Every structure is written in C-alpha cells, then in structure tokens.
Amino acid sequence: MALRFEVLGRFNRARAARLTLPHFVCQTPLFMPVGTQGTIKGLTTEQLEDIGAQIILGNTYHLALRPTSELLDELGGLHKFMNWPRALLTDSGGFQMVSLLHLADITEEGVTFQSPVDGKPMLLTPEESIQIQNRIGADIIMALDDVVKTTTTGPRVEEAMDRTIRWIDRCIKAHKRPTEQNLFGIVQGGLDPVLRDICVKGLVNRNLPGYAIGGLSGGESKDSFWRVVAQCTAALPEEKPRYVMGVGYPLDIVVCSALGADMYDCVYPTRTARFGTALVPEGVLKLKQKAMAEDTRPVDPTCDCMVCKNYTRAYIHCLVTKDAMGSQLLSYHNLYYMMKLSRNLHSSIIEGRFPEFVREFLQQMFPKGDVPEWVCDAMEVAGIDISSCCTPFSSSQD
Amino acid sequence: MLLFQWKKIGSDSQNPCFCRQKREQTSAKPYNSSSSSCSPTLNPKLFVSVDMKFAVKAWSGGRARTGVLHLGSCPTPIETPSLLLSTRKGLPLFTPPDLLPSLPLPDSRLFHVSSLHFLEVPSPQTISKIGGLHQLLGLPEHGFVCIPRDSIQCLPECNSSNKFGASFETPSGRRLMKPVEYVELITSLKPNMWTTLADEVPVWVSDKRNKTSVDRTIRWLDECIELNQAGGPVIGSVVGGSSVNERERCAQEVASRNVSGYWIGGFGLGENMDERPALLNAVTDILQEEKPRLISGLGLPEEVLQGVAAGIDVFDSTYICHLTLGGFALTFPLDGVDMNASGIELTNIGSDQTKINLRATAYRKDMSPIVANCNCYTCKNHTKAYINHLLNVREMLAQTLLEIHNTHHYLGFFRSIRAAIKSGNFEQFRQKFVESRCYHVAAEAAAAAAFM
Numbered sequence: 001m002a003l004r005f006e007v008l009g010r011f012n013r014a015r016a017a018r019l020t021l022p023h024f025v026c027q028t029p030l031f032m033p034v035g036t037q038g039t040i041k042g043l044t045t046e047q048l049e050d051i052g053a054q055i056i057l058g059n060t061y062h063l064a065l066r067p068t069s070e071l072l073d074e075l076g077g078l079h080k081f082m083n084w085p086r087a088l089l090t091d092s093g094g095f096q097m098v099s100l101l102h103l104a105d106i107t108e109e110g111v112t113f114q115s116p117v118d119g120k121p122m123l124l125t126p127e128e129s130i131q132i133q134n135r136i137g138a139d140i141i142m143a144l145d146d147v148v149k150t151t152t153t154g155p156r157v158e159e160a161m162d163r164t165i166r167w168i169d170r171c172i173k174a175h176k177r178p179t180e181q182n183l184f185g186i187v188q189g190g191l192d193p194v195l196r197d198i199c200v201k202g203l204v205n206r207n208l209p210g211y212a213i214g215g216l217s218g219g220e221s222k223d224s225f226w227r228v229v230a231q232c233t234a235a236l237p238e239e240k241p242r243y244v245m246g247v248g249y250p251l252d253i254v255v256c257s258a259l260g261a262d263m264y265d266c267v268y269p270t271r272t273a274r275f276g277t278a279l280v281p282e283g284v285l286k287l288k289q290k291a292m293a294e295d296t297r298p299v300d301p302t303c304d305c306m307v308c309k310n311y312t313r314a315y316i317h318c319l320v321t322k323d324a325m326g327s328q329l330l331s332y333h334n335l336y337y338m339m340k341l342s343r344n345l346h347s348s349i350i351e352g353r354f355p356e357f358v359r360e361f362l363q364q365m366f367p368k369g370d371v372p373e374w375v376c377d378a379m380e381v382a383g384i385d386i387s388s389c390c391t392p393f394s395s396s397q398d
Numbered sequence: 399m400l401l402f403q404w405k406k407i408g409s410d411s412q413n414p415c416f417c418r419q420k421r422e423q424t425s426a427k428p429y430n431s432s433s434s435s436c437s438p439t440l441n442p443k444l445f446v447s448v449d450m451k452f453a454v455k456a457w458s459g460g461r462a463r464t465g466v467l468h469l470g471s472c473p474t475p476i477e478t479p480s481l482l483l484s485t486r487k488g489l490p491l492f493t494p495p496d497l498l499p500s501l502p503l504p505d506s507r508l509f510h511v512s513s514l515h516f517l518e519v520p521s522p523q524t525i526s527k528i529g530g531l532h533q534l535l536g537l538p539e540h541g542f543v544c545i546p547r548d549s550i551q552c553l554p555e556c557n558s559s560n561k562f563g564a565s566f567e568t569p570s571g572r573r574l575m576k577p578v579e580y581v582e583l584i585t586s587l588k589p590n591m592w593t594t595l596a597d598e599v600p601v602w603v604s605d606k607r608n609k610t611s612v613d614r615t616i617r618w619l620d621e622c623i624e625l626n627q628a629g630g631p632v633i634g635s636v637v638g639g640s641s642v643n644e645r646e647r648c649a650q651e652v653a654s655r656n657v658s659g660y661w662i663g664g665f666g667l668g669e670n671m672d673e674r675p676a677l678l679n680a681v682t683d684i685l686q687e688e689k690p691r692l693i694s695g696l697g698l699p700e701e702v703l704q705g706v707a708a709g710i711d712v713f714d715s716t717y718i719c720h721l722t723l724g725g726f727a728l729t730f731p732l733d734g735v736d737m738n739a740s741g742i743e744l745t746n747i748g749s750d751q752t753k754i755n756l757r758a759t760a761y762r763k764d765m766s767p768i769v770a771n772c773n774c775y776t777c778k779n780h781t782k783a784y785i786n787h788l789l790n791v792r793e794m795l796a797q798t799l800l801e802i803h804n805t806h807h808y809l810g811f812f813r814s815i816r817a818a819i820k821s822g823n824f825e826q827f828r829q830k831f832v833e834s835r836c837y838h839v840a841a842e843a844a845a846a847a848a849f850m
Binding site for chain 1 (some may be wrong): 483486487489490492494495496518520521523527528534535536538569574646651762763765775779780781783784788789790791793794795797798799
C-alpha cells in the first residue's frame, strides 16, 4: 500500500477526503485529465498545475508503443520524462486494445491482438501489463481486467467477471513495486447486480489499496449506469478510494459523488474542446455556431480562468477548429471547469453545504426544472432533496 | 515546481492582463484553488494609447543603427533592431498567452498581425466594440504592427492586383483589398502601427508592371493617409522590385509624405540574396533617418544581418514558424561562445551547428535541454527526449515547446546584434556569424520554403 485515504467530511454517502499518494496529496472527489501519450493535448505541465490538476492519466497501451515502457524506465519513469511533479495513474492497456485493435481476442492467458506495428500476433497478459506499468512508474496502476461492453448479455458477462478475479491474483503476484505504486482492482459484472456483488467481494478479499468501477460508460442507459455505481459504492469498503472509470460529464460526476465515488477520468473535456465546445454551468456552449461570431461576452461569465478573463466568445469562435490556439484555449477552460467542479464538490461536502451545491448545480443546468428522471432517482438514493429543482411531474394527459 | 497565480500589475488596474506571480509550493502541501484576481470583465471602452515615437541611438560605422521604439501601449520601450513575432489572428501559433510573460521582455511584445486574418469573423464592428486588438487578444501591453502580408498564409498575388486594389491569397481565399475596406479594418483593429496598402511584385515582372506597382503604391499611400480617421501611426510602404531607379523613385515619394515610419516590401519573394544590398541601400539612403524602417521577407539570420547592415530597424520573419513546424530547434551560439559542443556530426539529418532536428532518433534518450544554459520555459522544464517523443506521437505540445524555445533564441540573436552595434563592431559580428555557419543559405531557404 502506497497511499493514505482519510475521509474529512461526509453527507450521507458522499465523502470528501484527503488522498495521499507518493507524488502528491490530493483532495477528492477529483477529476483526472487524460494525458494519453504523456501529455494533455496542447497544455503544458505548468498550465495543468495552474488549473489545479492533481492526478493525470497515461495510457499504457500508447506509451508502451511509443516511447516504450523500457525507455521510460531507463530515463527514470514517466513523471521525470514529462516533468509532472504531481500524481500519475496508468490504465492496464486492456481497454484500448479491445476498442482500438483489429482482431483482439481475450483468452485465459491474456488479450491476444495484432501488433499495430507489424501485424504479428501478440499477447498482453496480466503479468506483462503490470510489468509495463511498473516501468512507467505511476502512483496508481490498474489491474488487467476482462472488460465487456455493458450491452453484452449472456454467459460472457459472468465469464469476464470470474476471469477478472483470477487475473487480479496474477496482477498482485507480478507487482514488483507495491510500496511505491498502488494497484487498484476493477469491479466488473456488466449490469447484473449478482455478478457485481460477487466481483466486489472477490476484490475486497484481496485487500487492495483502492477499487475502480469498470465496464460502464459504454452505451448503457443512464438508469442502469447509476444503479451499478450505487450498488458498488454501497458494497466497497468505506476507507478506500473508489474510482469510476470513464466518467465523464459534469452531471454524471455530481451524481456519482453523491452516491459515494471519489475519482473520475474521461477524455470528454479535452476532446469536446477540440470540436469547439465549451463546458459551462448551463451545460455546453458550442462556439462554432454562427451566433458566437459577434458575441462579446466571455465563454463563461462565472469562470475566472485566463480564457474567460481575457477572451470573448467572438474571438474564440474565429479560432476554433481552424487554429491550434483555439483548441488550446478551450481545453484550458474545460479542464479548469472540471477542476473547479472537483474543488467545489470537495469543499461543499467539508463545509456541510453539499445538498445546496447539488441543487444550485442542477438549477443552473436545468433552469426549466427538467431534471432527468435518472438523476432524481439517484439523488433519492443519495438522500439529497432536489425537489426544488424539478418542476412538478406533469401528467401526460392534461 | 513553482505555482503561478494571475495578479493585476501596475497602478492602472483597469487592464485585464497576463502577469504572473510565483508562489512556492512544497510537494506535500495540498493544492490551493488557483482562482485569479484579475478584473472580471473586459472593458470595451478602455483607451489603449497607440502613440509612437522612435529615436536612433547608436551607429556602427555604416548604416547599421540601434534605436528605441516607444509605443503607447507598451510600458517599456523596445530597442531596435527588433523582431516581429508571427501570429495567427493576433496570437502566436502555439505559445499560449499565459506563457508569453516567460519570453524575453520587452522585446517579445512586438507582434506582427495581418489584417487579412480578420476578413471573416469577428466583423470590424464587433472588433471595435471589443476595443481593438489589445482587448481582443487580452494583451493590453503589447505592440501590434499590422502588415497584410504574413509570408505564410497571406501572400501578395500580383497578377490579380489591379488599379482598384491589391490582391492577396488568404485563408479565406483570394481577396482584392481596396484602400477603403483596408483602412476600415485597420481602424477597428487599432494597431500601434500599420503599413499602407502596397502593390508588391516579385523581381521577375516586366519593367512596366514594376513601374505600375510603384504608381499604385504611392497612390494608395495617399488614400490611406487621407482615410486615416483614427490618426494612428501610418507606415509608408516602399516597393520598386529589382530596379534601383524605381526603388529610389518610390522612396522619394514616400519620404516626402507625412508618415511615422517606412515599410519596405517586395523582398523575400524569390529574389537573389546578392541583389538585395544595392536595392536596400538605395532605399534607406533616401528615407528619413530618424524614422523606423520595417521590412518583411528577410527572415533567416543572414538576411536579417543583411537588412541591419542596410539600416533596417524592424524585421518580420517567419523563420521561427518554419523551424517549429519542421521540428527544428535553434542552437547556434549567441555570443560567439559555443554552447553546444556535442561533437556529434549530425548534418545528414538536417541538424548542424545552428539547429537540431528533434525528430531524429539520436535524441530518443537525450535527457538534456535543447541548449544547455538557455533560460526559456522549454529548456528549463523539458528535455530533447520528451520533445522527440511528442513529435513522434504528433502531439501539439511539441510545437508549443519548440516555438517558445525558438522565439527565445531568435530574440537572443537580435540582442546580440544590438550589442554588437552598440560596441561599434557590427561588421565583425556579421562576418564571423556568416563564416561560422556550415551550410548554404540557399539550401536553408529551400528547406524553409518546402514547409510553406
């Protein structure tokens, strides 16, 4: 174990905590920007610090290809290579393989795939994944799991869940740096509560430093999504961090935090920035639209990042999708927004005003009161009264 | 690692601006919110002074001189010879605005802006409403020089120019700029300086076409002066191709007008470098000494030295842009002291004593900075190995880091030039510099042109 997790405040299931990692002391709930290939697209490490990023993600699959984990190891690890003084998390490499590669296949041994370099058959085993991640040197590393799409049904789901448990033991055994790197297990089981429960119990038995809820954000309904998160956060140990992988939209993060999750990652903020979309309290602002061309307001009047303090929508409009600077500025704002959201979640829980924060957030995003039903259901389970944010349920017949 | 926080500077606290105040941070301290304390609103009615004053300070034997440029919006005067930094829609191509203060000051505050980047949106009305370039770009303390040609995307298209206006290839396609709409755009942008509309032609046009270009340029000069309602400093454009007579004629006409400085056009359009000194000298000998001379198209270090020797003060160069896009980083010694004595023969990968090609596998494991004691953000924080990786995986951060270093380095070159002029030995400096380069300028120019 190479971390300390101290809960500093609560509201029902939601918690604000201090997560002490080898490279940085973090405050949860927190969002982790994704720096796929050893950089967050277009931003410098200094800008990331200014924004308040605490942990950033590296993708093992991409880094193993270029510049290779051996090179990173030789040069002192990814922290030193990219000069990021705070915390890093690497995924197992499995997800990218399954989603990106042609003819990827999963067997008991590992993930077999065609090398993207020369087409030769290759195999990523749990042992290999951990070894690569040991070389990269992140504060948190992820176990190789057998992940299936949430829309999959049938015996494959159970097979994947069982295999994930068998693989965690191989990962633990292969892990050479347990005092410097924290191995998180990933809860699988699709949308089946029975399978999820078995998986949670199996992972918790191994007494890992932290746990992730995987296999979501892949096309399932929002209603199914929150229920899985709620079930897992209820079953996972209190005193360890919970990481919901691949989440996501600000609304999803608020809901999951209310249900008791602590950490999130997603490419959404930076990816949507490159398409000219800014994250704002009302939801999104599409800066490519013609109406933005003469709009002299800042992107988000309530935001105090350097982009919103200095630029108008009109100017950003003329940059987006045409000039690299447009992507940079919007990525900066979007990540600033996500980190501000993280800070607000943390401080509102500590300061005993979490429900007020949630209500304000929902009121800004749904000024007409049309809060989605899944959010209302989830908040009920979370014990947060959001009735003031929702218009009374109008019956379909008038 | 240091943590930065935005802070208002100066007593005039109406300006939102980028200035940084460093805060120490120990690794175990929990992070603090990085909220800014800059003013929360953009003030469209803010008046940014665009007064301009120029004074010649020192000579070095021939025509080379140093000077000081006082621009109303810049808190610190800028010494010349100086470099205009390339921009796209007013901001650097890759260097984010919050990293601009890390570049050498005040020299890095002079930006070249092409009005042709603003032909679509925002409209001149909106730009005016926002308050002009200084407000639009969030850089109230910068100096903006508007020259339509940017030598990258916006190039004069002399075959399509006619008596009504000058034609340019632009990001919005080919456009004919007439004086009226040209000045209207300038008026909304409110730059510190702007050049009058010119009919630039390359050296291989007929004598008749060349003469016409001078006639048009002078006529448009007068129109621009007349249309100049905002009263901002007008820079008169001088053309004339490769004819000494036409160059002289144009220079005489422009010198007799009420302009605040001169811009010499028609160079860097494929002419022979050896032809230039005679043409440049013919022009600068006629122009009034105490007004600044600007030029476009002399981008490479040797070309800059050529221009300085002829009495040019401000250079618009795309050298940094081409280097950056190509993955190159400048390494040539700035003070005649070899800073990078690596001893590796790298000529066959495009690296030489002046620059390195960071795509080369030679740098895969090189954990040293680009230049050993360079103070730029890139060299203080990152290694050749990291930039090599970023280039290989096509990450934009590579260009950002390279642009910062190359800008820093090239501005250092200009500082060396000024130092040499001040100590009276510019010609020795120039000769030594040219001799120490171990490649042909023609090859360099061809390589640079290949990236256009």
